Structures are given as C-alpha cells and as structure tokens.
Amino acid sequence: MRVSKSFIPTVKETPGEAEIPSHKLMLRSGLMRKVASGFYEYLPLGQRVILKVMQIIRGEMERAGAQEVLMPIMTPAELWQETGRWQKYGKELMRVKDRHERDYALGPTHEEVVTDLVRRELKSYKQLPMNLFQIATKFRDEVRPRFGVMRSREFLMKDGYSFDVDDAACDKTYWAMFEAYKRIFKRCGLLCSPVEADSGLIGGSFTHEFMVLAESGEAAIALCEACGYAANMEKAVGVPTPPAVSQAASEAYASVETPGKHTVEHVSELLKLPPRQFIKTLVFIADGKPVAVLVRGDHEVNEVKVQNALGATELVLAPAEKVMEVTGAPVGFAGPVGLKGVKVLADNALKDGHDYVTGALAKDKHLVHVEIGRDCPAPWYNDFRSVVTGDGCPKCGKPLKTGRGIEVGQTFKLGTKYSKAMKCVYLGEDGKDHETVMGCYGIGVTRTVGAAIEQYNDADGILWPISIAPYQVHLLLLNPADPEVAKAADQCYEDLKKAGYEVLYDDRLDATAGFKFKDADLLGMPLSVRVGARGLKEGVLEVKRRREKEPVKVPLARVLDKVREMAGEEWKLCTP
C-alpha cells in the first residue's frame, strides 16, 4: 500500500481524551477515532490489525474442533427472561424496543441465544460434543467506559460455547480450549498468563482469565515467577509471613489507653509493636446481618472471599452507626474479645499467632496479650484475606508478586446452569433425557489489540508483533525528488510484494525524511527498509527492526535476504 493513497491520519500531538499508552497511540497512529464515549471507528490500519487477530483466533478455534457461526446482535427479551438475566444483568444490558414495542437486548454475550439454537437442533448424544463460536460485535452499557478500547460499550468479541454429554467430556473440551487460548495469545505475540479467577456463586464451576501483564491493567493479580502460579486477587491464596509471636502469652489480656489512635498503623507506632501482631476487626453487613471479620494487622480483608464463604448475595462494609451498635465503640476499636451476637470469621493467618493486640470494644482503648480461643471463642477460620507482596506461593512457597493485568480472554466451565434453565437436553444411550454440560470461552478482540500496544510501545510509538502488525514492512522513500532514489524504492516495493510481504510504502512527495522516520516509529511496523540517496551512492539500502536502535546497511541485491532473516526472527516471537 502506498501511503500517498491511503487513509492513515497520524497526529503529532496526543489528543487530550487519552490517558494510557494504547489509547494515545491508537488515536495518534490513526488506527481509530472516537464517535462517542465508548464507541470507536476503526480506520484501515486498525481494521487490518483486527482482521489479523480474528484470523489467528479462527485458525486456532477450528484447530481445536470449534465451528464458526454468526448469531444476531439483537436478541429477543424472552430468551433472557428464561434464565432470569433480563432482570439480573441490570443496566449493563442494552435494551431496545422494536416498532411493536417488543423488547430486545443488544447481546453482551450469547449463552441464551446459542443454548436456544442448540436445544432446538440437539436430539441425540451422537451429535455431541458440539462447540460453536462467533466473532461479533457486543454491547455492554458500561457505567464508565474508559481507556479507549479497554473498556468500551461496543466491542468485538470472540465468544464460544461448548456442549458435552457429561462433566468429564466438558472438562476435556475445556482444557482443549484452554490450550487453544494459550496458542492464540502466543501467536499474537503477547506475554499472557492464564490466572485462576473467582467463579462467583456458581458452584462446581471453574474459570481462568487470560491476563496480559500491564501497568494500566484494571485487574489485580498475584503471580509466582518460580512455578508459574497465577491468580486473580479475588481468588489468589498466599502463604502468610510468620506471625510476630509464636508463643502463647503468659499473662492475661490487659487494656491500654490509645487515645485517638484508631488505625493499626497509629496504635502500632504508639505501642512499638509490629502490625503483624495486631488483629484487625472489620464489621460487614452480609445480606442484612452483621458479621465480624478478623485479619492480621498487616493484611486486608478480601470481600469476594468472605462473600463466597458466607454464600451471601450482598456484602458491604458496615456504616459507622452500625459499627457502634455492634461493637459499642466507634470505628477503630473493634475486637473479638467480648464481641456478642455477631458471627465471627477469622483469616487463617491468625491461627498460628499469639499475644495479639486488638481493639477493646471501647473508645480509645486497646487490649494486649490477647489469645484467640482463650479470651474469645474460636472463630470460623478460612482464607478471608487478599494476597500481599511477600506472601509465599501456595504451590511452591517462593515469594509471590502482585501486579496488574488486562483480561483479554476468559474460559468458563458453566456446567448445567444454562442447559438446565433452558432445557437444553439430549437423548442418551440409555434412552433418557440428559442436560448438556456447557463451557463458554470469550476473547476481547479489540481489547487484545489494545493490550498488544500496551505491552509493546516506547516513547516513539508502537512496536507491533509481526503476526498482527498492519503491515510487515514499512518502506521509506527518503528522497522522492531524486529520480534514481524513487526508482530504486519503487523497485524495492515491487520486489518485497512479489516476495509475499505486506508492505506499506511511504512514497509521499511532500514529506521530509525526518517526518517519515517519525511516522514509521509511531506506526510501529516490525521491519522497515529505508531507501535514500546517501545509501544508494554506496549501493546499499538500510533495513531496520523497529525494536533495534540502528539500521543495518545491506547491498541492494541482499535486501530481500536480510528482510527474510529479520522477519524470521520476528516470527519466532509469535510461534507457540
């Protein structure tokens, strides 16, 4: 493609609306433009990247035995009512009415639609397994769209759904999809790790999120570099650092004055005892009932874990008045000793410690030398806290790291949740009806593009992995006014195309060499070939990898070889 004939509106200055690198660069490099908050137009370069990601996904899904279909974006309300999600999905579900006032939802995901399709066609176990996917536009009316394509209201998603005869068969499909996902992201050139994630209240199911590590990621994760364990913070388990005191206190607990000190930090300073020796007591309201959760002073309560353990549908931190009512003291002085009428949960990390400091259930007072079990009833121990840096890996014990990630895909074993609600059954060998066991598998296509940029950029622009780069080679004509140079560049363009490369040829007459270099860095094609009068005098062109600082001078006749060699290096980075 000749730049002179193409629609690639690059801009020098970053539009004010963009905050994170991928968003800034997608606008600056002319990949997309915004129509309204959360809605974007993808321009030719952006669309090429999207198509490449889609092709990789298609290839791997088919390789793993899934078949592509296309379902409607607009879906009848009745289907959503069958599973209760017409209500449950809330405002995020975009709803529209047709001229007859019938309700529809613009699909945010397609479990209902695909399950309806399959139940209508599925008769016998002989038709299973069935694994269908589509790549289509999805709508989610996000409360706060942000970061460009990272959280938009309309986006491209690959969504796949599998139907199996039983749990074991579903597991097999699940792991096949899991492997396919690893290959997909690797082929896109992404460093991506599957992490265990919270599966909410759906019992017996499990799920993995595929995370691209990036500062700007919205999800917090914990990972072990030693053994590869990785989990979403909602789910991650850590081996706590040892307790401050491992010997039981010999003396009875005693009250100390701690006027105005209502945080662990402040009391810790006052008493000159480490936060690890504290019991932090938080009061929550779970489905209307107060519960107290105890964690060590250097730990934080993980609300998702508490909620799951209680089986509660709603969990909120208790307001100050409620804390007063339950503990008889203002916020900051709660403790387990003498606490009555409340269910008490304690994090496992408290189990091995002794001689704790805790709130005294009275204003400006704390207790020291507290022994759980001696001074208060033994609470319900479980994992109720979030992993912190320094915790040990639950698998290998090495230190865990915490970081942030962008969720580009998720695999989910659904079980019979939808097949039961929608009666998606098949006739088994035994002559009886059985519910299908389902899995669902999503990939945010547009988000994957953003994540790639998030992972690969520098001060000058994007560094595309070759597998998803809009073009593989960026050819720069540096002296367009010089007929010799122009001729050589034209020839090079033809040669590269003939050799099978996708070439973006900057043949513009009105742009200076410097301008073209800047554009090339911004656009980020993995390889560039520079044709200039300077080099031509010596009979050479310059070939450069975007990731390298300096170009390599190559004799005219050897340019194709050099490009092939460098392209080969780039492809290695995208090969599973």
Place this chain on the structure above:
RNA sequence: CGGGGCGUAGCGCAGCGGUAGCGCACUUGGUUUGGGACCAAGGGGUCGUGAGUUCAAAUCUCACCGCCCCGACCA
C-alpha cells in the same frame, strides 16, 4: 450514581467584561529534503447549547448537553 476537571479553528492551547488569538495541520507560490524544514500569501470560528445579568458576555450567573479522571459497578 457520588467526587473532581474540561468544552474557544482539524489537533494542542492562550484569552476570563470592551473588534476572536497563538503553535501545529490545511491551501497557493517559492526555496528545501537522513529524525516531525524555511519564507511569503491565504482559507477556516453561531467561543458546547439555552436562558439570564449588563450599554456591552468567549469572559459573570443558572440550567442542560458532551468529554475525561477517581470511586461505586463489571455473567
């Protein structure tokens, strides 16, 4: 939905009661051409919308709309 910020030329911004500005981009001509060239001449605006205050509003007041950030939320 709560808190904060911003809407002035395509983009980035200044102006903050008295004639609408700057840089980049764009058009034309000329000189240039290896890291976002230079000179000259141009084109482009109901200052987000609507009310109000005032002799006079981009500027002050109110309402609405839009956009961005933090939070809540995210099968």
